[in-house]
Amino acid sequence: MKFAVIVFPGSNCDLDMYHAVKDELGEEAEYVWHDSKDLSSYDGILLPGGFSYGDYLRCGAIAQFSGVMDEVRKAAEAGKPVLGICNGFQILTEAGLLPGVLLRNKNLKFMCRTVGLKVENNNTLFTNEYEQGQEIQIPIAHGEGNYFCDDATYTHLKENNQIVFTYADDFNGSRNNIAGIINERGNVLGMMPHPERAVSDLIGGKDGLALFRSIVKQWREAHVSHA
């Protein structure tokens, strides 16, 4: 399985993402610059964390109009897995591929530490290697991770099982402790925590690896049945 790691000016988790896929997962990965016009050769699209375009105006606001985003939309429409982590999640909400928005943390602080997450839905292509309700430890590193959406959107997310991860504790003000959500179709996931930074015991834990393994497992099964 071949992943594209999209690199925007200001991305800074692209190397972690590449390392996770290439070295820990053992799959193919390539860096793709933000003005690329063709993602058709990739099986999965990864939007890494960082501060694309310096977070000017709003986090992810400028990146949503990068040349590559039309291709990301096409990939999402084609049903390919699209994973946005941290700034990648912010870009996906700004681009309208996921609902809601990420606000400043309620205490106005940039927070960087490992937190507990609960797997709220393991019936997705990103979480099938986790147990339903499993508690995992994943690092966070964000100043704007306070998930906000209106009541109607929240009800909709809840009813469709689109809330995939929640925080064990409220530290940033996110609505109902939401840490990650998926689109209705189930192939676009956005999350603030960094699973790509939790892929080996050497770096303090590997609870994030199952997320990447889930994507590959689903992809393999889909391609075996079509063969």
Add this chain to the structure above:
Amino acid sequence: MKKVKVYVTLRESVLDPQGSAVMGSLHKMGYDEVEDVRIGKYLELVIGDSERDVDALVNELCHRLLANTVIEDYRYEIEEVVSQ
């Protein structure tokens, strides 16, 4: 040529922790009469002569990029700029 002044503010329903922190500071300074502080953004655009309707254009810019209407409201003023 026109100058457009755009004000982007957080919606009433959205908490503004930055504004609350500033209000707390003002209260500590003794300005108890300050009842609320909301922090927003101010943008100035200079729009060249165009066939397009300026109001329609500015609304489009605000909706597509300048404001995120999930959490923000915007308003604007248009001024004629006399070229020298």
